[in-house]
Amino acid sequence: MGEGLYASVLKKAFPCLPIEEEGRLNDAKIRENFIERLFIYHDWQVTMEHGFTGKELVNFHTRHKLALMAHHPHKSRELGRLVGTLDKENSSTLMLEYLQGLMAILSFIATPAKHANVLQHCLGYFKKVLSAQDKQELLNTISNYQRGLLPLIVPITLLKHHLSHHPQPYLEMQSYLSPYPEELMLRNHI
Template sequence: MSEHGKPSMAARGGVLPRLSGSDRIPVGISSCLLGEEVRYNGGHKRHRYVEQVLGRYFDYLPLCPEVAIGLGVPRPPIRLVGDPDAPRAVHVDQPDHEVSQDLSGYGRRQGQRLAGHISGYILKAKSPSCGMERVKVYDRKGMPTGSGRGLFAAELMAAQPVLPVEEEGRLNDPHIRDNFIERVFVYDRWRRMISEGLTNKALVNFHTQHKFLILAHDQAAYRALGRKVALAGQKDVQTLAGEYIETLMKALSRHASRRNHANVLMHMAGFFKKKLDAQDREELHESIHAYRRGDHPLLVPLTLLRHHLHRHPDTYIAEQHYLDPFPRELGSGER
């Protein structure tokens, strides 16, 4: 809220932030999660981890679609009704007062407007406008009949299908949180690469630096992306890049298994086999096997690999984002 008690320009959908010279990652967010008093009851839903921890690295663009389409603060609450696959948004106490087109249109416009300017989005769970999934849908008698997606969120995600999107409630799960943060950092590197000028060389370099990260998530996608990159110089680079990022982000949305992580770790350990003595090799391999068995977290073999990389530098391994896909202080250690 502004000092005059009115929704801020950001909450109303103001201009894009100036990002030049900033290394922070631009991320859209439901403004109530940052403590802005824009909810129907005049309150907020501040999420301290999102604001205080992720906020050290994310440059937030807060939006409240309900305020942006002209609904006041406070205001009568709205809910989804009708077909869960194509719900409508109406006022709870005035079911003839519908705001579906306004919310959907705003989501569509923002999705198009923000394309290329943000690297992720954090939505308010269960909201009829911002909920990503499992939003209650009601019948005419006010009884829940199923669940759907908030109308703003649905159009935003349709406009940017590869954009990393998550709800604040799901970020309490360490595996979901790590996966979302990882995808945001990957997509931000991709977005910045595109903004600097897409070339075949840049695409090949991007893929090379993410090889092991991709392999940990999806072996089939790893092979498919390798085949796509092999076409660099033979196929239109813009078309190739579009196909590449779609396949990549879909692959990264699948959580990496212990088995896949262990396979990647063993592959990376192979780069040191001629540089380590028998005792160090055995220690490294045992740490990987112990991780595969579930005896300790991924952090243990990763730390050991980083130690050996420091002692025996290898440019190819050092450039792999798998070792540090995002700042360690953001991770749960359970990646």
């Protein structure tokens, strides 16, 4: 079945806009990925409304760094290096290249192994403040998620619990921990 006229016009006008076939949204992982891409794309649009600056790009990339890492760690690092090349002469070209790279990375479905890697990375921010027992509990929860025994929301909720008791500004700003409204409950199913 071919692409509809509306979808074709939309893709032409907004080539980086996340679009997904309706039937594919019945798959929980694809649905979660699509909604995450929509919210990050919206954040990009809001950020760009205020004007494009190097500082805005760095802040945007920093906010979504862990989310990108969960989708494709290698390409995420490449995109980070691209941010570092920004100067006034190449800003409009770089902005488009960044957005295309961002959406390409996010189109990869994050796997349990990649989520576990990001969660363990987050745990590193607590190494000096959590007890050995709390660290082990979080590691066990991450492992149980990775083995398919728990949904993703469980280790994330535990991580956010520790974050509420031991604030970590870098983690608090990460979209990865709250990529969209909790009421959507998408991470309860993956």
